[in-house]
Amino acid sequence: MVKLSDRIAYVGVNDTDKVLFEGLWPLPVGVSYNSYVVADEKTALIDTVESGFEEDFLENIHDAIGDRPLDYLVVNHMEPDHSSLISYMLQEYPGLQIVANAKTVPMLKGYHNVPDDRIMVVAEGDRVSLGNCSLRFYMTPMVHWPETMVTWLEEENTLFSGDAFGTFGTIDEDVADSEGTFEQYRDEMMRYYACIVGKYGVPVQTALKKLGGLEIKRICSTHGPVWEKGIASVIALYDKMSRYEVERGVCIVYASMYGNTAAAADALAMELEEQGVPYAIHDLAGNNAGELGISGALRDVFKYDTIVVGAPTYNNGIFPPAETFMKALQARLIKGRRFYAFGSYTWAGASVRLLNEMAASLNFELLGNGLSFPQAYTREKVDMKAVAELLK
Ligand SMILES: Cc1cc2nc3c(=O)[nH]c(=O)nc-3n(C[C@H](O)[C@H](O)[C@H](O)COP(=O)(O)O)c2cc1C
Ligand SMILES: [Fe+2]
Numbered sequence: 156m157v158k159l160s161d162r163i164a165y166v167g168v169n170d171t172d173k174v175l176f177e178g179l180w181p182l183p184v185g186v187s188y189n190s191y192v193v194a195d196e197k198t199a200l201i202d203t204v205e206s207g208f209e210e211d212f213l214e215n216i217h218d219a220i221g222d223r224p225l226d227y228l229v230v231n232h233m234e235p236d237h238s239s240l241i242s243y244m245l246q247e248y249p250g251l252q253i254v255a256n257a258k259t260v261p262m263l264k265g266y267h268n269v270p271d272d273r274i275m276v277v278a279e280g281d282r283v284s285l286g287n288c289s290l291r292f293y294m295t296p297m298v299h300w301p302e303t304m305v306t307w308l309e310e311e312n313t314l315f316s317g318d319a320f321g322t323f324g325t326i327d328e329d330v331a332d333s334e335g336t337f338e339q340y341r342d343e344m345m346r347y348y349a350c351i352v353g354k355y356g357v358p359v360q361t362a363l364k365k366l367g368g369l370e371i372k373r374i375c376s377t378h379g380p381v382w383e384k385g386i387a388s389v390i391a392l393y394d395k396m397s398r399y400e401v402e403r404g405v406c407i408v409y410a411s412m413y414g415n416t417a418a419a420a421d422a423l424a425m426e427l428e429e430q431g432v433p434y435a436i437h438d439l440a441g442n443n444a445g446e447l448g449i450s451g452a453l454r455d456v457f458k459y460d461t462i463v464v465g466a467p468t469y470n471n472g473i474f475p476p477a478e479t480f481m482k483a484l485q486a487r488l489i490k491g492r493r494f495y496a497f498g499s500y501t502w503a504g505a506s507v508r509l510l511n512e513m514a515a516s517l518n519f520e521l522l523g524n525g526l527s528f529p530q531a532y533t534r535e536k537v538d539m540k541a542v543a544e545l546l547k
């Protein structure tokens with residue numbers, strides 16, 4: 156438990172055991188599930204945490220409010236990383252009333268069989284008084300699910316923002332950020348955004364506009380540090396990413412079975428290095444432990460304006476990890492990128508043509524026809540220097 160102010164306490168937990176978030180996204184530096192208690196004449200818990208942390212969670216709440224009962228549990232978001240312990244909390248606190256919006260109600264029933272008389276339904280702009288302060292609710296659909304809302308505590312200028320402004324990475328015992336915290340988390344925040352929220356650029360923009368009038372002095376999101384010093388940077392990053400704004404640079408993404416496409420990818424990286432072009436390189440087949448795979452690739456798609464995909468031909472198609480990546484771009488409605496494809500084949504190349512077709516369907520600008528080469532990669536056969544020139 157960490158006190159953030161007289162009224163607000165952090166009661167969340169760090170998870171250093173989970174390997175893949177949502178069963179997909181590697182967590183090299185863990186993740187936190189944040190939950191908060193607001194204690195006034197009445198007490199409110201904002202969201203819960205993932206299952207498996209029941210004891211720590213309850214102990215944190217006890218540290219914050221002792222034997223006082225919890226009056227309200229505000230459910231901003233129903234994804235199980237935050238809602239898993241709802242049933243448990245209803246049992247532990249028999250007087251606890253859930254505060255949720257209409258879209259949340261069927262989810263509360265479907266996941267936790269919550270009876271109607273334990274749910275208080277709130278709508279846009281509604282207030283719930285805790286005595287000397289009150290909680291106010293703003294709907295932010297699709298940031299990250301349709302039922303998502305945020306909770307505003309005006310008396311503390313504090314926004315309980317749900318997944319918005321969240322990041323991967325566990326947090327230290329201070330919980331609140333200090334100078335430099337934002338820079339420390341920037342990459343993981345971008346990876347979190349790209350993987351989890353990336354599809355919802357338009358809803359994020361809508362939410363930012365809606366919340367623009369609030370004088371926010373503290374952002375309490377559901378993952379990562381509490382933002383007090385870094386608020387402007389965090390909001391600016393979310394704003395930039397949800398507008399799909401990028402810098403000049405190349406994101407090389409490849410997958411390879413026998414190393415030929417990989418060798419071409421490495422050669423391209425070397426050429427870009429020599430020519431001083433900013434770039435990142437990601438191996439989707441994950442041949443090296445610790446690599447971020449598709450999650451790192453998606454992060455850098457939100458960073459650079461040029462996407463280069465390498466994939467061998469596989470059963471007359473695209474080697475599947477690269478095809479999955481292209482579908483992930485489609486799912487995230489990525490737009491305004493330049494594109495180039497390359498890859499090895501043995502008897503009839505198809506991957507480069509098909510990658511180009513997928514890129515064209517996303518309205519990417521194709522920087523040439525791509526480079527489909529037979530069998531082994533050699534410097535003589537495969538001119539990556541010329542490709543690097545194209546990408547400048
Ligand atoms: C399961 C499988 C399916 C393949 N299908 C094709 C194909 O349809 N057309 C083709 O030209 N090569 C095909 N190949 C050959 C690969 O494209 C070739 O081995 C290529 O050099 C592999 O590139 P890599 O070293 O980057 O993995 C296939 C290989 C495998 C293992
Ligand atoms: Fe979520």
Ligand SMILES: [Fe+2]
Nearest residue numbers: 234236318377
């Ligand atoms: Fe979450």
